[in-house]
Amino acid sequence: MRSSTLTNRVALVTGGASGIGLAIAQKLYQAGCHIAIADLDLSKADAALAEIPQREGQQKLALHVDMADYPTVYRMVEHCEQALGSLDILVNNAGFQHVAPIETFPPEVFQKLIDVMLVGPFVATQAVFARMKQRGWGRIINISSINGKIGAPYKAGYCSAKHGIIGLTRVTAAEAGDSGVTCNAICPGFVDTPLVQNQLADLSAGYKVPTEKVIEDVILPNVPQRRLIGADEIGDTAVFLASDEAAAITGQTINVSGGYVMS
Numbered sequence: 001m002r003s004s005t006l007t008n009r010v011a012l013v014t015g016g017a018s019g020i021g022l023a024i025a026q027k028l029y030q031a032g033c034h035i036a037i038a039d040l041d042l043s044k045a046d047a048a049l050a051e052i053p054q055r056e057g058q059q060k061l062a063l064h065v066d067m068a069d070y071p072t073v074y075r076m077v078e079h080c081e082q083a084l085g086s087l088d089i090l091v092n093n094a095g096f097q098h099v100a101p102i103e104t105f106p107p108e109v110f111q112k113l114i115d116v117m118l119v120g121p122f123v124a125t126q127a128v129f130a131r132m133k134q135r136g137w138g139r140i141i142n143i144s145s146i147n148g149k150i151g152a153p154y155k156a157g158y159c160s161a162k163h164g165i166i167g168l169t170r171v172t173a174a175e176a177g178d179s180g181v182t183c184n185a186i187c188p189g190f191v192d193t194p195l196v197q198n199q200l201a202d203l204s205a206g207y208k209v210p211t212e213k214v215i216e217d218v219i220l221p222n223v224p225q226r227r228l229i230g231a232d233e234i235g236d237t238a239v240f241l242a243s244d245e246a247a248a249i250t251g252q253t254i255n256v257s258g259g260y261v262m263s
């Protein structure tokens, strides 16, 4: 559905070549935004954009970024603003998972998780913040997780980064003040994407259940709705947070988890 308040806004989604990021990019494009997908894998970003049917008058742009490599993050923002004329909606979504007990968790992987999912989003926010405030309108949407609110075994780096980005979200909202810029975090539960599918084998080892039973025996018993979340449901939440209707919502963490986490 095209939203009049989002028509011709420019949105940039990091990690937009797959899963949740791609669904958010698709939904924002359908709502009338020009869209930039930035990803570590530029060819995958190009391919993802090609799959989104072209709409008259709306632009699509694929960009390379490594969220752990800060100069590429600044360049991503500059390229987007130059090519599409603005950057009104920043979605910090790129991420990955590593599952291991604390005793064997490699410190360099812990650091990388923090770099990609906390420091990178901070740098992207820094790059867009002043101009968003000058323009008097902006949306920063950080993709945290229910693991930003609860500790999950074997996810030390991921949980630390996802808790951290909730703090960044609140500070960004506080500093945005009355500028017209809002910042919120979405906290998805388990969403059916490659990131979840790729961790099942490691969770199977940790919980000592067969890989094909992890979803049914480990994940779903904690979810009142007894289902995985669809990436499109996260996309719909992002579109709402980006809209003018959500102007008073800032500094919030929105769980989209089928009831897994309720606070």
Ligand SMILES: NC(=O)c1ccc[n+]([C@@H]2O[C@H](COP(=O)([O-])OP(=O)(O)OC[C@H]3O[C@@H](n4cnc5c(N)ncnc54)[C@H](O)[C@@H]3O)[C@@H](O)[C@H]2O)c1
Pocket (backbone or CB within 6 Å): 014, 015, 016, 017, 018, 019, 020, 021, 038, 039, 040, 041, 065, 066, 067, 068, 093, 094, 095, 096, 116, 117, 143, 144, 145, 146, 187, 188, 189, 190, 191, 192, 193, 194, 195, 196
């Ligand atoms: N899938 C879930 O259940 C779930 C739940 C809660 C939160 N999340 C969060 O949602 C976001 C997207 O996850 P997803 O499930 O869609 O995963 P995904 O693996 O489908 O997509 C992640 C994307 O991020 C990109 N990426 C990875 N490292 C990058 C880097 N250094 N720089 C730029 N791009 C990079 C990948 O190339 C990929 O396109 C992540 O932040 C993840 O932590 C996912």
